[in-house]
Amino acid sequence: MPDLSVNFAGIKSPNPFWLASAPPANSGEQVMRAFDAGWGGAVWKTLGQPIVNVSSRFGSLDYGDRRMIGFNNIELITDRPLEDNFREIEEVKRHYPDHAVIASLMVETKEEWKDIIARSIDAGADGLELNFGCPHGMCERGMGSAVGQEPKVCQEITSWAVEYSTVPVIVKLTPNVGDIIPPGRAAVRGGAHAVSLINTIKSIIGVDLDRGVIQPPVNTKSSNGGYCGQAVRPIALHMTNQLAQDRQVNIPISGIGGVETWRDALEFIYLGASTVQVCTAVMHHGYRIVEDMIDGTERFMRDKGFETIDEMVGKALPSYDQWGNLDLNHEIIAKIDADLCIGCQKCVAACHDGAHQCIHVGEDSRVPYIDEAECIGCNLCKYVCPVPDCITMVEVDNDKDSMTWNEYIAAKERGEDVEHPGKSTHQTHF
Amino acid sequence: MTKSNLPENRLENRFPEKEPLLTKREATVEANRCLYCVDAPCIDSCPTSIDIPEFIRRIATENREGSAKTILESNILGYSCAQVCPTEVLCESTCVFNEMDEEPIRIGELQRYATEPAIENDVQFFEAGEPTGKRVALIGAGPASLSCAHRLRRYGHETTIFEAKSYPGGLNTDGVAPYKLHAHQSLKEIDYVRQIGGIDIEYNTAVGKDVTLEELEEDFDAIFIGAGLGPDNWLDIPGTDLDGVWGAVDLIAKMKVEEGYELPDDVHTACVVGGGNTAIDVVRELRGLGVDDVMLVYRRDEASMSGYEHEWEGAKKEGARGVWFSQPVEIVGDDHARALRCRKMRPASDDPDDRSLELVDGSDFDIDCDLVVVAIGQSKLGDLFADVDGVELDWGKIVIDAETGRTGNTKYFAGGDCVSGGKEVVDAVEEGKVAARSIHALLTDDAEASADEESTETAPSPVT
Ligand SMILES: Cc1cc2nc3c(=O)[nH]c(=O)nc-3n(C[C@H](O)[C@H](O)[C@H](O)COP(=O)(O)OP(=O)(O)OC[C@H]3O[C@@H](n4cnc5c(N)ncnc54)[C@H](O)[C@@H]3O)c2cc1C
Ligand SMILES: Cc1cc2nc3c(=O)[nH]c(=O)nc-3n(C[C@H](O)[C@H](O)[C@H](O)COP(=O)(O)O)c2cc1C
Ligand code: SF4
Numbered sequence: 001m002p003d004l005s006v007n008f009a010g011i012k013s014p015n016p017f018w019l020a021s022a023p024p025a026n027s028g029e030q031v032m033r034a035f036d037a038g039w040g041g042a043v044w045k046t047l048g049q050p051i052v053n054v055s056s057r058f059g060s061l062d063y064g065d066r067r068m069i070g071f072n073n074i075e076l077i078t079d080r081p082l083e084d085n086f087r088e089i090e091e092v093k094r095h096y097p098d099h100a101v102i103a104s105l106m107v108e109t110k111e112e113w114k115d116i117i118a119r120s121i122d123a124g125a126d127g128l129e130l131n132f133g134c135p136h137g138m139c140e141r142g143m144g145s146a147v148g149q150e151p152k153v154c155q156e157i158t159s160w161a162v163e164y165s166t167v168p169v170i171v172k173l174t175p176n177v178g179d180i181i182p183p184g185r186a187a188v189r190g191g192a193h194a195v196s197l198i199n200t201i202k203s204i205i206g207v208d209l210d211r212g213v214i215q216p217p218v219n220t221k222s223s224n225g226g227y228c229g230q231a232v233r234p235i236a237l238h239m240t241n242q243l244a245q246d247r248q249v250n251i252p253i254s255g256i257g258g259v260e261t262w263r264d265a266l267e268f269i270y271l272g273a274s275t276v277q278v279c280t281a282v283m284h285h286g287y288r289i290v291e292d293m294i295d296g297t298e299r300f301m302r303d304k305g306f307e308t309i310d311e312m313v314g315k316a317l318p319s320y321d322q323w324g325n326l327d328l329n330h331e332i333i334a335k336i337d338a339d340l341c342i343g344c345q346k347c348v349a350a351c352h353d354g355a356h357q358c359i360h361v362g363e364d365s366r367v368p369y370i371d372e373a374e375c376i377g378c379n380l381c382k383y384v385c386p387v388p389d390c391i392t393m394v395e396v397d398n399d400k401d402s403m404t405w406n407e408y409i410a411a412k413e414r415g416e417d418v419e420h421p422g423k424s425t426h427q428t429h430f
Numbered sequence: 431m432t433k434s435n436l437p438e439n440r441l442e443n444r445f446p447e448k449e450p451l452l453t454k455r456e457a458t459v460e461a462n463r464c465l466y467c468v469d470a471p472c473i474d475s476c477p478t479s480i481d482i483p484e485f486i487r488r489i490a491t492e493n494r495e496g497s498a499k500t501i502l503e504s505n506i507l508g509y510s511c512a513q514v515c516p517t518e519v520l521c522e523s524t525c526v527f528n529e530m531d532e533e534p535i536r537i538g539e540l541q542r543y544a545t546e547p548a549i550e551n552d553v554q555f556f557e558a559g560e561p562t563g564k565r566v567a568l569i570g571a572g573p574a575s576l577s578c579a580h581r582l583r584r585y586g587h588e589t590t591i592f593e594a595k596s597y598p599g600g601l602n603t604d605g606v607a608p609y610k611l612h613a614h615q616s617l618k619e620i621d622y623v624r625q626i627g628g629i630d631i632e633y634n635t636a637v638g639k640d641v642t643l644e645e646l647e648e649d650f651d652a653i654f655i656g657a658g659l660g661p662d663n664w665l666d667i668p669g670t671d672l673d674g675v676w677g678a679v680d681l682i683a684k685m686k687v688e689e690g691y692e693l694p695d696d697v698h699t700a701c702v703v704g705g706g707n708t709a710i711d712v713v714r715e716l717r718g719l720g721v722d723d724v725m726l727v728y729r730r731d732e733a734s735m736s737g738y739e740h741e742w743e744g745a746k747k748e749g750a751r752g753v754w755f756s757q758p759v760e761i762v763g764d765d766h767a768r769a770l771r772c773r774k775m776r777p778a779s780d781d782p783d784d785r786s787l788e789l790v791d792g793s794d795f796d797i798d799c800d801l802v803v804v805a806i807g808q809s810k811l812g813d814l815f816a817d818v819d820g821v822e823l824d825w826g827k828i829v830i831d832a833e834t835g836r837t838g839n840t841k842y843f844a845g846g847d848c849v850s851g852g853k854e855v856v857d858a859v860e861e862g863k864v865a866a867r868s869i870h871a872l873l874t875d876d877a878e879a880s881a882d883e884e885s886t887e888t889a890p891s892p893v894t
Contacts, residue, residue, distance in 0.1 A: 066462075261491040285466055291484065296493040388455050 002301035009168045009194040009252045011127045013100040015040035020277035021104035028088025037287035041100025046077035046131045048106040059205030059216040070231035072205040086123040093124035106131040117164040133174035133199025148174035151186035158190025168193040180239040184249045196254035198236045200226025229280035233258030244272025262296030270316035328421035329400040332377035332393045340390040341367045347381035437689035442608035457543040461489040471524035477860045478505035497544035499555045506580045512541035513611045559586030564873040567650040572600020574656030574846025577862030585870045594636035604683040655844035659808035669761030678805035697800045699723040701770040704805035705735040717748045727753045769796040835865030
C-alpha cells in the first residue's frame with residue numbers, strides 16, 4: 001500500500017491534499033467536515049482585522065456547457081471575529097491532532113504580526129502561511145500582493161514572522177509579477193520554511209453587455225478580481241517549476257491553482273510541489289472530490305511502483321530546459337489514420353489558417369492527407385481533431401545529429417561551417 | 431472466456447449486443463456531462479445504492495479501476511447489472527436531467543465501461559475475512575446467493591452453494607435477454623466473483639432431492655434460500671401437449687445455454703401468451719431470430735401490460751404486434767400446433783377501477799401460427815420449505831423481514847425471486863447482501879453488526 005503521508009517543512013499531514021485559504025476553510029465546522037471527507041490539511045481563511053465583504057463577489061468563466069473553468073472573486077480576508085477563528089482552530093486541532101491546520105495571516109504593522117502569530121500558535125496552528133498574494137482590495141491597503149510584488153518588503157515581513165514564530169512559516173506568493181524568482185528568493189532570505197503558490201491572478205472575468213457592467217456586479221460597479229480555477233493551472237505549474245528549478249529557492253513548495261483531480265495534483269508534485277492546495281474545485285463540487293484524489297493517487301503510485309509522495313516530488317523537473325537547449329533537429333510529423341477519420345476537416349482549416357498550409361484534401365475523398373515534406377510537427381491538427389488517436393505525431397529519422405540553437409550559435413562563433421539545423425520548408429529557406 | 435463450460439454454438443450468440451461497450455471518448459463525454467449531484471437521486475433509485483456520481487467522476491478523472499471498485503463495493507454483480515438492469519425505470523429515471531427534459535446520464539453504459547476491464551483482467555478489490563470457522567449453506571447459485579456468498583466471504587464465513595443445474599447464475603445466465611447479456615458473460619462474472627476464494631458450488635444438487643434440508647441444518651450454521659422461482663406456469667386448456675408449444679423460461683434457457691439448439695425451420699408465425707416482461711422478451715427474441723410475424727396475445731389492453739413500456743415500445747419498433755383482450759381457449763393442431771384459438775374479453779363493468787374481465791360468448795377466433803409460447807409467470811418453489819419450523823409462506827413466496835432477510839426460523843434467511851415472486855437481478859443482489867449482514871450478526875453474536883454496516887457500507891478489507 002503506498003504511503004500518502006507527508007512531512008512538509010516539519011508540518012505532518014496524512015496526505016498532501018490541503019484546502020487552500022479561502023471559503024472552504026472559513027470555519028471550524030467546515031474544516032472538520034473536510035477532514036472527515038479525507039483532506040489531509042487546511043490553510044485557514046486568511047486572518048487579520050476582520051473586513052466587510054461585498055455582494056455579489058464571484059464571477060465565472062464558462063466554456064460551452066462547462067461551468068467555472070475559470071473563476072474570479074473580489075472577496076477579502078475573513079469577515080469573522082478573530083476570537084471565533086482561534087477558538088475553532090483550537091477545537092479542530094483537539095479533534096484532529098494528526099491533520100495539518102495552518103493559519104493564513106495578513107496584517108499591517110510589526111506589532112500586529114507579532115500579536116496575531118502568537119495567538120495562532122496558542123490556538124495550536126501547525127504552521128503559518130503569510131498571505132502576500134491577495135490581488136484585490138487588500139493590496140489597496142498596502143497588504144497582500146502589494147507585499148508579494150516587492151521583494152524587499154516580502155523579505156522583511158517574512159523575517160518578522162520567522163522571528164516571532166515557533167512553527168514553520170510558509171510564504172504564499174502572488175503570480176502578479178513579471179518573474180516569480182525575486183519574491184521567491186526574498187522569502188528564502190527572510191527565513192521562510194516553505195513557499196506556496198499561486199494566489200489569484202488579477203483579472204476581469206467579463207462584462208455584462210446588456211448593462212454595460214463589469215462582472216461580478218456590486219450594484220452598478222465592480223472591481224478587478226482574483227482569477228483561479230482550472231484555467232490558471234498552466235500558469236501555476238510554470239511558476240512552481242520556476243521556483244523548483246531555482247537553486248536558491250531550496251525550500252518545500254505547496255502547489256496551488258486549478259487542482260481538481262488526482263492528475264492535476266500529481267502534475268504539481270512532478271514539478272516539485274510536495275503538497276497541493278485546492279479552492280475553486282471544492283467550491284464547485286464539495287469536499288468529496290478528495291476521495292477520488294486519494295484513490296487515484298494511490299492507484300497511480302501502485303502502477304508506477306512509488307511508495308511515498310516524496311519519491312514523486314520533482315520527477316518531471318529534469319525534463320525542463322531553456323528553449324536554446326532543445327534539439328532543433330528532432331523531427332516529428334503528423335499522420336492521419338484514414339480509417340478513423342470522419343472527414344470533418346477541422347485539421348485542414350487549422351493547418352491552412354493557423355499553421356503551415358500542409359494538410360490537403362484530394363478530389364475523391366473527404367479524408368485529408370499531409371504533405372510530409374512541409375509538415376513542421378507543431379501538434380495543432382492533433383489537438384483540433386475530435387477523434388481519439390486519429391491524428392498522431394510520429395518521429396522522422398532524418399539522419400541528422402542533435403543540434404540546439406545554443407550549439408549552433410556557438411559553432412558559428414567558433415567559425416565552423418555548420419549546416420543550419422531544423423527542417424527546411426516553404427516558409428523557412430535557410 | 432475463461433472457465434466457461436458453455437458450448438460455443440448457442441443460439442443466443444446470434445444476437446448482437448444492443449448496447450456495445452462505450453468507447454473511451456463516449457465514456458469521457460458522458461461522464462463529464464454528469465453533474466456529480468449531491469445526495470443524488472440516482473443513488474436512491476438503485477436498489478443496491480451504488481455511489482453513482484462518485485463512480486462516474488472516477489471515469490472522468492481517468493481512474494477507471496477506482497470507478498469499478500466504487501461500483502462493486504455496493505453491488506458485486508455490477509457488471510451484469512450494468513447490462514440487464516431496466517435503468518429506464520431505476521437509476522436513470524431519477525437523473526436530474528429528466529427535470530430539464532434532457533437525456534438522463536447513461537448510467538448503465540458507464541457502469542459497464544467501468545467494470546468490464548476489472549472483470550476481464552481479474553482486478554480484485556476485496557479479500558476474504560479472517561476465517562470464523564462458521565459455515566453457511568446457500569440454496570441456488572443465482573444472483574441472490576452469489577451476492578450473499580461474496581459478502582459472507584468478506585466476513586470470513588465458509589460458504590457452500592447447492593445448485594440444481596450444472597451451471598451457476600440462475601436466470602442471469604439462462605433467462606435474461608441475450609441482446610443484453612450473454613450466458614458466457616454471466617459465467618465470466620461469476621468466475622470473477624468467486625476469485626475471492628471459498629465460494630464452493632455443488633452442481634447438479636437439488637436441495638430437497640439430492641440433499642435434504644435436515645442434512646443442511648446439521649452441517650451448516652445458517653442457511654440462505656436463494657432458489658428463485660420454479661418452472662413456467664402452464665395454460666389449463668386443450669392442446670398444450672402439442673409440439674410447438676413452449677414455456678417461455680424453458681425456451682429462453684434452450685436458446686441461451688443448449689448446444690446447437692435451433693428453432694425449427696418452419697416457424698414463421700408465433701404467438702406469445704402473456705403481458706409481462708418475459709412475454710415481451712420472448713417476442714423480441716423471436717423477432718431477432720427472424721420469425722416473420724410475432725404476436726403478443728394478452729387478455730387485457732396494451733395499457734394494462736405489466737411489462738415495461740420502453741420494452742414493449744422497442745418490440746413494436748422491431749415489428750411485433752399485440753392482440754388485445756384475447757384469452758387462449760385451445761391450441762389447435764394434429765401433432766403440431768397450427769393455431770391459437772382465443773376468445774374475446776371485455777371489461778366486466780364500466781367502472782374504470784374495476785379491473786375484472788368477462789369472456790364474450792361466441793367470439794372465438796383462431797390465430798394461425800407455428801409456435802405458441804406461454805409466458806404467464808413462473809411457479810413458486812415455497813412448498814419445499816413448507817415443513818421448516820417457523821418459515822412462513824405467502825402464496826408460495828417466502829416471507830422475510832425486509833430489513834434483515836430473516837425468516838421466522840433463526841437459522842434460515844432468504845432473498846431474491848423466491849421472496850419477491852420475481853423482480854430484477856439487482857434486487858436479488860441487494861437482498862443477498864442484506865441477508866449476509868444479518869447472517870454475520872447471527873454467527874458472530876453481534877447484534878449491532880448489521881446495524882453498523884447499514885450506514886457505512888464498510889464490509890471488511892477491500893484490497894485495492
Ligand atoms: C425471461 C426472464 C428475463 C429476465 N430479464 C431480466 C432483466 O433483463 N433484468 C433483470 O434485472 N432481471 C431480469 N429477470 C429477473 C432476474 O433474472 C431475476 O430476478 C433474478 O435472476 C433472481 O435471482 P435469484 O437468485 O433470486 O433467482 P434465480 O436467478 O432464479 O436463481 C435461482 C437458482 O436456484 C436454483 N435452484 C432452484 N431450486 C433449487 C433447489 N431446490 N436446489 C438447488 N438449487 C435450486 C436454480 O436452478 C437457479 O439457478 C428476468 C427473468 C426472466 C424469467
Ligand atoms: C473566493 C476566494 C477567496 C479566497 N480567499 C483567499 C484568502 O483569504 N487568502 C488566500 O491566501 N487566498 C485566498 N484565495 C486564493 C486561493 O487560496 C487560491 O490560492 C486560488 O484560488 C487558486 O487555487 P484554485 O485554483 O484551487 O482556486 C481565495 C480564492 C477564492 C476563489
Ligand atoms: S451560494 Fe449560498 S451564500 Fe452564496 S448566494 Fe447562493 S445561497 Fe447565498
